[in-house]
Amino acid sequence: MNKLTTFIVMTFLMSFAMSAQTVSDLMNKVSQDTLTKTIREFSGEDQATVNGSTVTILNRQSANNDLAANYLIEKLSKYNNLTINDQAYTVTYGSTTYNGRNIIATQLGKTNPDNIYIICAHYDTVADYCADDNASGTTAILEIARILSTQCFDNTIVYALWDEEEDGLVGSRYYANAAGANGDTILGVLNLDMMAHDSDGDNDFDIDVRNIAGSLTVKDDILTALTNSGLNLNVNVVNPGTAASDHAWFWSNGYPAVLMGESWFNNDETPNYHTANDRFSDLDMDYFTDLTKLSLYYIATKGSLQPIDNTVTATVSNISANQPGATYQWLDCDNNMTVIPSETGQTFTPSSNGNYAVEVTVGSCVEVSSCVNFNTLDIDGFNKESIEVFPNPVTSKLNIKIPENIHKAMLSIVSIEGKEVLKKPIDKQYIEVDFSPFSNGIYFVNIENEGRTLSYKVVKE
Known part of the structure; x- marks a missing residue:
């Protein structure tokens, strides 16, 4: 092995020897590039592909957001370990009847499936674009689901995307009321709403909480996650917090819940709130990425990673x-x-x-x-294209030709049943192997050189 090959091998080993995942490892998989691509598509800045068609998701108002809902389903359906529920509802509150679609992805816990943690955001809008309100929260949910769906957890994680928040928290009300009536064991709800605007660059964010049903414990768990994550974020705990987002109906049903997002407490919310001027150009992607990381750290911790x-x-x-x-x-x-x-x-x-x-x-x-x-099979020219194994099928003599610069190769021939029928060194560029003693059937001709093995399927007739 020459010096160049030695360097490549050592680099390869150093680069890809990995250890088991921790919550910090998973947090660091949050990709700003992926967040940027998704939020630009979902807010209508860039075209997206939905059901094989190129589309622009310009408007997500509740009467016009089936395209957005289908985009979410298609995204979530690509991830492992998730069960997708397109929760269409028709419900009357007061004198008004509402029709909507909550998109719910459930990652069932392997040990305590009835213990539920919800991370959620609303995906509807009041105008075109609406990048911060709330393509930001929706995009964070998709990114967290992308990463955590590769894992197994003791507890159940629900990734929920609500419809008709802008019409009066309708989608989350429908879900929370049903969960309460069903007696679901919801141990914590993290609601993400408007989390990508930080005009003064101070990295402040708000947690809105009230002393309802253990919500203060959810807040404390997020503060612990912030400390353990090492993220450069500054928290404002707002108590009593606002009830003007989707966590409120979980409070009403006796469930612990908080809202997390940019700092309304410091008057640092997007200036283009509820207008079509709420565009990607107003977002602080570094800040948004860190808040997404914190959200993942919290929900992965509460989900409780299995040691796989x-x-x-x-x-x-x-x-x-x-x-x-x-x-x-x-x-x-x-x-x-x-x-x-x-x-x-x-x-x-x-x-x-x-x-x-x-x-x-x-x-x-x-x-x-x-x-x-x-991508190491072509080091020193040792690859399938450089080695000739012929004829195939073979009746008697199999010819093997290897490059001149390959030395000390080893040949082994293994039957389809897994029995090694021949093993010998290859000490010259061209050799013949007598296949006549072997029974008809399929064989694997394996050529090994300096820890690398190429395998050829050969038929004996």
């Missing part, structure tokens, strides 16, 4: 799942997460460069790793 490791370690020759004693299925990230047939071991040896992930199952918990880029 879905990370991987990659070397120059293979990728290994770090979780022992599990069931594994390797996936091709470059082909829409397609299952790779027969690749169900803890260690996977790719036959070509690309991006790969592993699905790890322990009991009822199913987690999927991040995709890992594997």
Whole structure:
């Protein structure tokens, strides 16, 4: 192995040897690029794709927001471990009848499924765009769901996106009333509403709370999350806090809840509140990213991560799942997460460069790793394109030709049943292998060089 190869191998090992996730690890996966893309699409600044069509979600007023609701469903449906409920409702409050759609994604707890924590935001508006109110809260929910849906939790997490907040908190009222009537065990509600404007750059944010049903404990848990996260944010606790957002109906039903968002307490809310001038250009994305991180830190802590490791370690020759004693299925990230047939071991040896992930199952918990880029098969020219294995099918003699610069390679031939029928060193550029003693069938011809293995399927006739 030459010096360049040694450097590449060491860099690869250092870059992809990962440890089990912590809440801090998950918090640091919040991507400002992803937040920016989503909030621009959802507020109508950029086009989006919904059900295969290119669209612009310019207006999300309750009478005109089916496109927005469909966008949310499509986003959430891509994530693991979530059950999506398009909660359409028709309800009469007072003399007015309302029709709306709450979009609810439930991540069922593996140990205490009846213990529920809700993180929520309203997605409807009163005008076009409305980036801060409340594409910001909606985008934060989508980003948190994207990250946490890769994990298993002891408790249930509900990602809720309410309709008709602007019409009088209708969607959340409908849900909270039903939960109260059903006796649901909701242990905490974090409502995100307007969380991306910070004109003076002081990083202040508000927690609105009242001494109702343990809501002060939710507030204290967020303060603990702020301390433990190390984020550069400054909190204003507003008590008694406003009841003018979706947390209010959880208070009314005896559930602990708080509102979190930009600092109305310091008069630092968006100046374009409830107008079509509430645009992406007014947002502080660094501030918004940190508030999203804090929200994730809180809800992941309360969800209680199960100790399952879905990370991987990659070397120059293979990728290994770090979780022992599990069931594994390797996936091709470059082909829409397609299952790779027969690749169900803890260690996977790719036959070509690309991006790969592993699905790890322990009991009822199913987690999927991040995709890992594997691109070392062409180091020193050791790749499938540089090695010739022919003819295929073979009747008697199989020819193998390897590049001149490959030394000390090892050949092994394994039957479809997993029995190794031949193993020998390859000590020259061109060799012949006598297949005539072998029974007809499928064989795997494996060529190993300096910790890297290439595998060829050969048919004996």
